[in-house]
Amino acid sequence: MEICPHNECTGCYACVSACKHDCIKMEEDELGAIHPSVDDDKCINCGACRKACPNNVSLDFKYPTACYASWITDKEKRRICASGGIGTTMSEYVIKNGGVVFGSRYNESLVPIMTFTERLEELEHFKGSRYVQSLVGRDTFIQVKKFLINNRLVLFIGTPCQIAGLKSFLKKDYQNLITVDLICHGVCPTKHFTEEVDYLAKKYKLENIADARFRGNDGNNYRLTLWNKARRKLFPGNNYREKLLRLSESQQFYIWGFLLGVTLRENCYSCKYARPERISDITIGDFIGLGKQVPFDYPKGNVSSVTINTEKGNVFYKSVSDSNDSLINIERNYEERLEYKPSLVEPFHRHPLSSTFIEYYKEEGYVMAIRHTLKDYLLNRQIKLYLNYWTYIYRVPRKVFKIIIGKNGKR
Ligand SMILES: Cc1cc2nc3c(=O)[nH]c(=O)nc-3n(C[C@H](O)[C@H](O)[C@H](O)COP(=O)(O)OP(=O)(O)OC[C@H]3O[C@@H](n4cnc5c(N)ncnc54)[C@H](O)[C@@H]3O)c2cc1C
Ligand code: SF4
Ligand code: SF4
Ligand code: SF4
Secondary structure, eight states, X not given: OOSSOGGGOOOXXXXXXXXXXXXXXXXXXXXXXXXXXXXXXXXXXOOHHHHHOXXXXXOOOBXXXXXXXXXXXXXXXXXXXXXXXXXXXXXXXXXXXXXXXXXXXXXXXXXXXXXXXXXXXXXXXXXXXXXXXXXXXXXXXXXXXXXXXXXXXXXXXXXXXXXXXXXXXXXXXXXXXXXXXXXXXXXXXXXXXXXXXXXXXXXXXOOOOOEEESOOSSSOOSSOEEEOTTOOEEESOXXXXXXXXTGGGGGOHHHHHHHHTSSSOGGGGXXXXXXXXBSSSEEEEEOTTTTSSSOXXXXXXXXXXXXXXXXXXXXHHHHHHHTOTTEEEEEEOHHHHHTSOXXXXXXXXXXXXXXXXXXXXXXXXXXXXXXXXXXXXXXXXXXXXXXXXXXXXXXXXXXXXXXXXXXXXXX
């Protein structure tokens, strides 16, 4: 039985959670992406799964009523956050007010999952963007519902398709539920990520990997980095040879497959949530294009965009802002953020190399396929980086020399 068309399925788990007879499990398709599979022998054809699927119900999208460029000034708190630290700030507020926060973190096997916390100290594990599908699991939406029925304040931060799955599973609005979606480029299947980490661990003899990061305010932006529990970076290597030859950049196959749109889940290339109207109470993302239309008189690096999409979101975000002196919100025109189209106006485009990747994938699996697909691209990139690096190294002493000569000349 098909719950929704294969190419529309986001792997959100709403159908799995809705089936009271436990007859749906997730299976990987030929490209490693998870999809539901129904055990027809157990199924009683009640239709609950189909009714819970966001692809079979009409969804309520709202055009934002306000848009902010936002960030927290507490640099230490923000260090490993994806951009402005807004997801973390809202999570802190909810926990301090007796609520529960759902979001993405790694489990003990370094698999990204959607789970919850009620403890401030655990928020460290939820910080940052995991550029991979974070698995919702059978029980997550059921747990959300239990907390809501028990009148707890619940904050759910996730991709728009996860929020849509949660809403179509719940079937009604709860005043004590705040949903926050991310502006979403797409996700790579979880299997790609776990295979990449296993491969790197073996190749570079990395032990006790406890964290994998993709973004941050600590100089590790848009690269896959692996860390141990003591927060020592294990990959890329930090040795002199690697730094000098820029070798680490040539190993960034995973992140470039993601960023270029080579390895995303198939349904992400036609995502129905990539539009200006939003599915959640609040939307957070990177404020790309900030200051291009109207000057922005603050540092622009890693500033978040926050849009308020419902009155409930408005009241909540006002309370968060009023309670936190470190949170800066500068009101901006939403059209300014919409200028940068991918993910907010239309789905991210599939890269021409995606078909090459798919062919290789079917033959040799993720790790070799992405390397064969992007080998030349990354080699060219590495040569450019290498040349820029040495041109820079060469230019600095020349510039200093010119300044000295210039000064001497004036004298
Ligand atoms: C897969 C993905 C694609 C994205 N694409 C874009 C984009 O195209 N354009 C854009 O402007 N912004 C994009 N973002 C959002 C951006 O990277 C930041 O997450 C956002 O700016 C919030 O930053 P922050 O510092 O406030 O978040 P933080 O305070 O660091 O909090 C991050 C929050 O994101 C949640 N999260 C992290 N990874 C995942 C995941 N895989 N699935 C579900 N929830 C997750 C965490 O649970 C946490 O609550 C994307 C994020 C993800 C995860
Ligand atoms: S039709 Fe009912 S029993 Fe069958 S898989 Fe769907 S929810 Fe489960
Ligand atoms: S509910 Fe989610 S996982 Fe299930 S079929 Fe629909 S989109 Fe796919
Ligand atoms: S691009 Fe769309 S379908 Fe893909 S993960 Fe993001 S919200 Fe879901």
